[in-house]
Amino acid sequence: MKSIYFGKVSMLLGIACMALVYSLTGCGNNTQTPKKNPIDTAVHTVDINALIRIADTTLTDNKVSVFAQDSLTSKNETIYIQVTGLDGAPTTDALLDYDVVMDMGMVSHGGPYYPLVDLGNGLFKAEVVFIMANMDDMGEGWVLHTILNKKDSLSFLLPIAEAKPARTIPVGTKDDGQVFVSLLLPNEVQTGAQSIGFTLHRMDHNVFPPLDNYTVEVESFMPDMDHGSPNNETAIGEGNGRYNGKVNFTMKGSWIIKANLFKNGEKVSQEELVFPVEVK
Ligand SMILES: [Cu+2]
Structure with a gap:
């Protein structure tokens, strides 16, 4: 609970600082x-x-x-x-x-x-x-x-309410600063292999360009039962910051999707992203 709170505050401050710098310097054109x-x-x-x-x-x-x-x-x-x-x-x-x-x-x-x-x-x-x-x-x-x-x-x-669970998460990267990773999967999905989409955007002052030339490695995991699933496929870029891969939910229940960003075969995200998904 505590870490979630601090994560939110630090993200907020990061964005607020970025916005403040932007408004002071007047650079960028949106x-x-x-x-x-x-x-x-x-x-x-x-x-x-x-x-x-x-x-x-x-x-x-x-x-x-x-x-x-x-x-x-x-x-x-x-x-x-x-x-x-x-x-x-x-x-x-x-x-x-x-x-x-x-x-x-x-x-x-x-x-x-x-x-x-x-x-x-x-x-x-x-x-x-x-x-x-x-x-x-x-x-x-x-x-x-x-x-x-x-x-x-x-x-x-x-009226933008908070997405629960989070579907857009900022993560630090090696070359591109803070990157916003958005999972396009609904909160509830069905069992079986299915396509999984992401969008990636970076920050450049006050504009947020789509980020290409990455891959998003997808791993599925069922925390309650301590197992994953085979046949997940890394999400590959389709242009405009859009990525598509495959995730395979082999049974109903509470799963998490762990996502990591790769560039030129190297893991470049500073922490693993975790997206909870209910499989019905
Ligand atoms: Cu804001």
């Missing part, structure tokens, strides 16, 4: 150049009615709404942003850009986020790694800034 959003060509549909409405704002001609699959927590999250007319009809020619900032009162800082993907019909997909949870009495917390058609600036307060 804006993206608005250009045509990439079109998602993958064949899938998003059912807005199955999503939770997080926030919305009405403009003169448009309504902008923010949705998510579930309540948002401090991990790698997918957010949907919908632009409609005041009558609710989709705005098909909307141009949208965004970024995220955590306002902590005395300081603020950003976090890793991916470019918007245009899903068509005024619906956009954003992917953000919330590297910490909102904190009581410390600023407004996470704010999603959107820019519609290069002119209307809209901000949404995002």
Whole structure:
């Protein structure tokens, strides 16, 4: 309990210091150049009615709404942003850009986020790694800034609770400083071999670039029964800080996934990352 507490505080201080240095020196540039959003060509549909409405704002001609699959927590999250007319009809020619900032009162800082993907019909997909949870009495917390058609600036307060168990963990590395490792597996999974995804991001002042050229070694372990499982596969880079491997849960129960970062065949993470997973 004690070490978890100190870990959290030191991480918070680390980020706060980083943010303070950033605000004092004014270096770094966290804006993206608005250009045509990439079109998602993958064949899938998003059912807005199955999503939770997080926030919305009405403009003169448009309504902008923010949705998510579930309540948002401090991990790698997918957010949907919908632009409609005041009558609710989709705005098909909307141009949208965004970024995220955590306002902590005395300081603020950003976090890793991916470019918007245009899903068509005024619906956009954003992917953000919330590297910490909102904190009581410390600023407004996470704010999603959107820019519609290069002119209307809209901000949404995002309620980011702490992910339990942790799914995004910072770890020191040999060459790249503090790296945020996010596990993309749900908290509850089924038995059997399955793919396991991670994203890796480093910090460069107040920007958080995706980190490639690593591998994530995956080991499974069942603490109550003192055994692991065969046929796990190291997660290999797919670009943009995304990694995919395999994990094999041979029975139901409480497992942990131990993850270590490797670069050029050498272990470079300063401590082993542990992600608890319930196998149903
Ligand atoms: Cu923060």
